Amino acid sequence: xxxxxxxxxxxxxxxxxxxxxxxxxxxxxxxxxxxxxxxxxxxxxxxxxxxxxxxxxxxxxxxxxxxxxxxxxxxxxxxxxxxxxxxxxxxxxxxxxxxxxxxxxxxxxxxxxxxxxxxxxxxxxxxxxxxxxxxxxxxxxxxxxxxxxxxxxxxxxxxxxxxxxxxxxxxxxxxxxxxxxxxxxxxxxxxxxxxxxxxxxxxxxxxxxxxxxxxxxxxxxxxxxxxxxxxxxxxxxxxxxxxxxxxxxxxxxxxxxxxxxxxxxxxxxxxxxxxxxxxxxxxxxxxxxxxxxxxxxxxxxxxxxxxxxxxxxxxxxxxxxxxxxxxxxxxxxxxxxxxxxxxxxxxxxxxxxxxxxxxxxxxxxxxxxxxxxxxxxxxxxxxxxxxxxxxxxxxxxxxxxxxxxxxxxxxxxxxxxxxxxxxx
Ligand code: ADP
Ligand code: ZN
Numbered sequence: 001x002x003x004x005x006x007x008x009x010x011x012x013x014x015x016x017x018x019x020x021x022x023x024x025x026x027x028x029x030x031x032x033x034x035x036x037x038x039x040x041x042x043x044x045x046x047x048x049x050x051x052x053x054x055x056x057x058x059x060x061x062x063x064x065x066x067x068x069x070x071x072x073x074x075x076x077x078x079x080x081x082x083x084x085x086x087x088x089x090x091x092x093x094x095x096x097x098x099x100x101x102x103x104x105x106x107x108x109x110x111x112x113x114x115x116x117x118x119x120x121x122x123x124x125x126x127x128x129x130x131x132x133x134x135x136x137x138x139x140x141x142x143x144x145x146x147x148x149x150x151x152x153x154x155x156x157x158x159x160x161x162x163x164x165x166x167x168x169x170x171x172x173x174x175x176x177x178x179x180x181x182x183x184x185x186x187x188x189x190x191x192x193x194x195x196x197x198x199x200x201x202x203x204x205x206x207x208x209x210x211x212x213x214x215x216x217x218x219x220x221x222x223x224x225x226x227x228x229x230x231x232x233x234x235x236x237x238x239x240x241x242x243x244x245x246x247x248x249x250x251x252x253x254x255x256x257x258x259x260x261x262x263x264x265x266x267x268x269x270x271x272x273x274x275x276x277x278x279x280x281x282x283x284x285x286x287x288x289x290x291x292x293x294x295x296x297x298x299x300x301x302x303x304x305x306x307x308x309x310x311x312x313x314x315x316x317x318x319x320x321x322x323x324x325x326x327x328x329x330x331x332x333x334x335x336x337x338x339x340x341x342x343x344x345x346x347x348x349x350x351x352x353x354x355x356x357x358x359x360x361x362x363x364x365x366x367x368x369x370x371x372x373x374x375x376x377x378x379x380x381x382x383x384x385x386x387x388x389x390x391x392x393x394x395x396x397x398x399x400x401x402x403x404x405x406x407x408x409x410x411x412x413x414x415x416x417x418x419x420x421x422x423x424x
Pocket of ligand 1: 080130205223228292
């Protein structure tokens with residue numbers, strides 16, 4: 001669809017959606033009234049910026065049903081966030097909302113080369129987390145043969161992957177890396193499995209990690225993005241170009257704002273992603289602030305899709321650590337580790353000792369380097385520490401630990417332990 005036609009469709013949906021929310025969600029009506037904006041002021045998608053923002057704090061305040069815009073009896077499902085950054089929030093769906101979400105996931109599967117001839121192994125967690133049911137529904141919509149594995153039980157994952165000849169794998173990137181490692185440990189080579197592609201998301205991962213997973217599984221690895229508040233995964237996904245994720249703009253209007261001032265930024269500038277659900281019925285959030293930091297581009301994509309593309313989230317604003325006054329994203333450390341030949345299995349510990357911040361990075365020695373002498377290990381720790389210092393501008397203490405001693409993740413990896421929060 002040409003860009004103008006998308007805008008026209010968004011206008012039509014937004015005008016209706018604002019009226020729907022104003023009439024049925026008293027909490028948002030109050031916010032609009034306070035801002036002095038009424039549904040009549042929203043005549044086109046260009047008026048989006050007049051609406052008040054919503055954030056996770058609003059969802060916590062209105063928990064559980066304060067955002068409900070339809071009778072509860074019209075809802076058919078509840079899902080919840082993973083609670084990565086605090087108390088979980090919930091989302092509710094009508095059947096129409098579920099269909100819309102699954103349609104978005106189906107697009108992601110097709111964009112990664114999936115069809116009814118594929119065997120899609122879904123090992124995102126099933127249950128309240130949106131990863132499992134989202135990709136599961138998308139796979140059904142495509143007509144692929146769906147393996148609802150959920151996460152965990154890696155032996156069984158591998159058995160079914162090989163016996164049933166799974167061709168596509170859907171899970172978090174950290175679990176994909178773990179499955180790759182487990183296949184190798186069992187003596188499989190990358191070309192021994194039948195997988196051709198993987199659709200990985202729900203947590204930040206670097207380009208270096210993508211290459212690592214692609215190598216270990218012998219596949220092409222695609223990124224997928226979403227959040228419970230907008231439905232779940234599938235809000236945006238990579239196409240064959242793998243140069244940013246196309247946002248499903250017919251369902252979600254997107255803005256990038258300055259996180260400090262709330263001002264809408266021009267295309268190409270880095271800022272916080274804000275989504276407006278244009279046609280969800282039960283939980284239709286308008287101008288929801290994601291706290292994910294991104295850049296948008298409307299440059300023509302060679303794949304032919306006209307939907308705007310978002311960069312990989314450069315990090316959640318609340319993932320960022322401030323260590324000795326320096327901004328540090330865990331992804332920067334991941335990049336260095338992989339470039340230095342280590343696996344993306346690590347733990348970052350931050351603490352405060354004598355009023356000064358400390359940064360400890362725990363990394364596993366690859367099995368083939370485990371036989372090193374103590375002095376050999378110390379010099380490797382120093383080398384890695386130097387590379388991290390060059391990237392961040394502050395010195396870490398690197399601890400090389402024996403293989404398989406850092407806990408593997410089957411869902412979203414927890415890699416940062418900030419002990420300063422425990423003291424405050
Ligand atoms: P929680 O906010 O508790 O983690 P969700 O399970 O809804 O709850 O996760 C949504 C968040 O996960 C997004 O806001 C984003 O920070 C992160 N996320 C999802 N997909 C990706 C991705 N492909 N790359 C980086 N981060 C992602
Ligand atoms: Zn494209």
